[in-house]
Amino acid sequence: MGKTRLVMGRSVGGRKKTPSSLLLSLGIWPLVVLALWFPVAGFGQSAEVLRRFQLGNDFYRNGQYREAAEQYEGILALGYESPELYYNLGNCYYRLRQIGKSVLYLERARRLAPNDEDIAHNLEVVRLQVVDKIPEIPRLFIERALTSFRALLSVDGWAMGFLLLYVGAMAAIILRILFRKAVLRLWSGRFAVFFGALAVAAGLFWVSSLRASRALYAVIMEPKVDVRSAPEENATEVFSLHEGSKVRIRKQVGDWCEIRLPDGKVGWVKESVLGVI
Numbered sequence: 001m002g003k004t005r006l007v008m009g010r011s012v013g014g015r016k017k018t019p020s021s022l023l024l025s026l027g028i029w030p031l032v033v034l035a036l037w038f039p040v041a042g043f044g045q046s047a048e049v050l051r052r053f054q055l056g057n058d059f060y061r062n063g064q065y066r067e068a069a070e071q072y073e074g075i076l077a078l079g080y081e082s083p084e085l086y087y088n089l090g091n092c093y094y095r096l097r098q099i100g101k102s103v104l105y106l107e108r109a110r111r112l113a114p115n116d117e118d119i120a121h122n123l124e125v126v127r128l129q130v131v132d133k134i135p136e137i138p139r140l141f142i143e144r145a146l147t148s149f150r151a152l153l154s155v156d157g158w159a160m161g162f163l164l165l166y167v168g169a170m171a172a173i174i175l176r177i178l179f180r181k182a183v184l185r186l187w188s189g190r191f192a193v194f195f196g197a198l199a200v201a202a203g204l205f206w207v208s209s210l211r212a213s214r215a216l217y218a219v220i221m222e223p224k225v226d227v228r229s230a231p232e233e234n235a236t237e238v239f240s241l242h243e244g245s246k247v248r249i250r251k252q253v254g255d256w257c258e259i260r261l262p263d264g265k266v267g268w269v270k271e272s273v274l275g276v277i
């Protein structure tokens with residue numbers, strides 16, 4: 001069964017930017033339900049989800065982080081997910097000093113809410129505890145700008161934008177054919193070119209966003225992992241990674257995965273050491 005989105009409200013207060021209160025935002029989102037979408041589950045299971053979420057929040061407030069994590073994990077086992085749920089789990093595991101799980105769940109929260117500042121802030125705090133500091137390959141300014149612009153809309157948003165602009169271009173072309181007056185034909189032609197160009201741009205961003213959304217990322221879950229040159233136990237060790245490091249999965253052969261680091265390094269690890277985001 002696929003995950004059911006569990007949409008919940010936010011807690012009051014925002015990120016703390018002063019060094020002395022850097023970790024204060026590692027709290028929890030309380031149970032303020034805005035909407036619940038239950039396409040499969042009945043009322044009984046919905047009530048169980050809410051009960052577990054409230055109980056997990058209570059455990060967290062009392063400093064019982066392991067018990068809180070168990071309640072949140074129980075919600076995941078029922079087939080539900082939300083940025084708030086992953087956010088809370090990431091914070092629990094940070095308190096429990098399980099950095100790999102903390103990074104994994106905060107990354108999953110960011111996948112569902114990519115523009116959330118609190119999630120980004122907590123993820124940055126947790127990453128300070130990761131052993132491996134892997135620099136990214138420098139990108140050109142135009143590439144960074146285009147990536148930032150693409151992030152303004154979701155895949156569905158770019159698809160809808162492309163569709164609307166395409167319909168606008170087609171409508172302008174039809175009007176140009178129907179109009180008799182030269183001035184109206186001129187302006188409808190200009191609008192057709194304008195909307196057509198924007199439709200092409202939106203289409204390109206749509207395809208790019210779709211490809212990015214299909215990229216598979218994971219987090220190293222073991223304290224230390226030896227990365228091999230080939231999908232074999234006796235292959236040469238090319239480098240090592242530590243718990244919490246984020247990698248991209250390029251392909252899988254049996255129970256081995258080829259991974260790529262932000263700095264361009266490539267190697268093979270066992271699937272069992274990865275937590276897929």
